[in-house]
Amino acid sequence: MSSVLEPCFDRVFTSQRLFRLLLDAMARPGKIVPLPALDLDPPQGLTCFMAGLAFTLLDRETSFAVLPGCEPWSRYLLLNSGSRAAAVSEAEFIIVDGQADLPSLLDVRRGDLLFPDRGATLMIMLSGIGAEYGDIGLALQGPGVFGVRTVHLSGLCPANLERVIDLNREFPLGVDLILSDSRGALVCIPRSSTIIREVCR
Amino acid sequence: MSATVNSAATPARQPRGYNFAFLDENTKREIRRKLLKAVAIPGYQVPFASPELPIARGWGTGGLQITMAIIGPEDVLKVIDQGCDGSVNAVNIRNLLVKTTGVDTTFDTTAASIVQTRHRVPEEPMRADQILVLQVPIPEPLRYVEASEAKTREMHGEMDYSRMWVYLYENIVQYGEISIGARYPSLVNRRYLMDPSPIPRWDVPKLSMSPTLHLFGAGREKRIYAVPPHTLVEPLEFEDFRFRVEEFSGRSCLRCGATDTYMNELFDRVSGQKLYACSDSGYCDKRRAAQERRAD
Incomplete structure (x- = not known):
């Protein structure tokens, strides 16, 4: 098994840099933001990029959920961030592979009308983000988008997309998506975006 | 993809007795998580911890904490107070940030990548690669009509802004004018009513559909909210009583001669005259420098 502790991750400057990229991506839904390469050694299935984003956001005040079968991720994230693993219905961050069909997504927190910010953040790993990937084309509209912005994704189970659209049907309740692929492309889709499925090849 | 960044190859590592940007990393992470939620729900006030700082609450600690949570060694910072780079609040905040980060100002x-401001939006249009951080004293626009935080939160949840409309209507009936100047209540993304901070009415339209990300921090009241780029910000108005900005027609800046900027009124005790000068001192200086170059 890989070395589990990541003493080399610079929690001050790398976190800051990753956060600015996240903020840019969240403020401009559908914009593809390239992440810098990270020298991390996460367990099988978790990408360096997602691990870096998780270290940027998670700490002992937060909770996260991974799917059954991904327990090594939990251990790795707990050791390196101090964040607790929790049930999907409780966690603030849900870290998953988009390919797997995830019926439990419907249980995640959407916040309430008094505190919609308590809705969860879904951190989803995809196989590809960008024009050359054609499985799913999403046309996005809303704050942060000038007109319409289209983003192409692959490696997202269509049923999961339907679940996300369903979770976000009642703005301001909903979840916010942080998507990244294995090459370090980052895209965010906040709940304020209207998602229109455009192409399905 | 660029080279690996997470081995301590990053600059600005000289010991200064504080963490980079003063705040500890746990505090920054909390603010960062809240900032993402604020951006995802435009205009909604996200509660945050707002710990003590070396500047008293109510003196820009909300904006300061946001800047500290987002700033990096490569940023170029501009801090203004009422449009002026040289007034006391701006100077103190700038000094604290420079001392704890070493960034260029x-x-x-x-030329700035982050502009922190108290009570003004700069005259020059800002770009997509810049962030405007606004200091907010009172984040709740419904405080005019409702004292209870629990009630105003409910009103936002239900998008029940009827009492605000009645307040504006009663203003018009009583005074023939809406008496709110700065802090003009505005609807963000057709959902949340927002206090745009005490910027003059002049600046409110600049927030709407702008390419820039606007982050609002209220340190004393412990709230963060945001207006993302390309987001509709509509000042409340009636069909037969439109929103108006401040009127400066026939007046010009005594320093640069501008007629198209937001101006401060000055009183000349000797002549007894009212004089006007640009509130945005950086822009005014720039225009004067350009005029001097032309005159040479």
């Missing part, structure tokens, strides 16, 4: 809006 500028008076030129176009």
Whole structure:
């Protein structure tokens, strides 16, 4: 098994840099933001990029959920961030592979009308983000988008997309998506975006 | 993809007795998580911890904490107070940030990557690669009509802004004018009513559909909210009583001669005259420098 502790991750400057990229991506839904390469050694299935984003956001005040079968991720994230693993219905961050069909997504927190910010953040790993990937084309509209912005994704189970659209049907309740692929492309889709499925090849 | 960044190859590592940007990393992470939620729900006030700082609450600690949570060694910072780079609040906040981060600063809006401001939006249009951080004293626009935080939160949840409309209507009936100047209540993304901070009415339209990300921090009241780029910000108005900005027709800046900027009124005790000068001192200086170059 890989070395589990990541003493080399610079929690001050790398976190800051990753956060600015996240903020840019969240403020401009559908914009593809390239992440810098990270020298991390996460367990099988978790990408360096997602691990870096998780270290940027998670700490002992937060909770996260991974799917059954991904327990090594939990251990790795707990050791390196101090964040607790929790049930999907409780966690603030849900870290998953988009390919797997995830019926439990419907249980995640959407916040309430008094505190919609308590809705969860879904951190989803995809196989590809960008024009050359054609499985799913999403046309996005809303704050942060000038007109319409289209983003192409692959490696997202269509049923999961339907679940996300369903979770976000009642703005301001909903979840916010942080998507990244294995090459370090980052895209965010906040709940304020209207998602229109455009192409399905 | 660029080279690996996470081995301590990053600059600005000289010991200064504080963490980079003063705040500890746990505090920054909390603010960062809240900022993402604020951006995802435009205009909604996200509660945050707002710990003590070396500047008293109510003196820009909300904006300061946001800047500290987002700033990096490569940023170029501009800090203004009522449009001026040189007034006391701006100078103190700038000094604290420079001391704890070592970043470069500028008076030129176009050269900055982060602009922290109290009570003004710069005159020069800002770009997509810049962030405007606004200091907020009272984040709740419904405080005019409702004292209870629990009630105003409910009103936002239900998008029940009827009492605000009645307040504006009663203003018009009583005074023939809406008496709110700065802090003009505005609807964000057709959902949340927002206090745009005490910027003059002049600046409110600049927030709407702008390419820039606007982050609002209220340190004393412990709230963060945001207006993302390309987001509709509509000042409340009636069909037969439209929103108006401040009127400066026939007046010009005594320093640069501008007629198209937001101006401060000055009183000349000797002549007894009212004089006007640009509130955005950086922009005014820039225009004067350009005029001097032309005159040479």
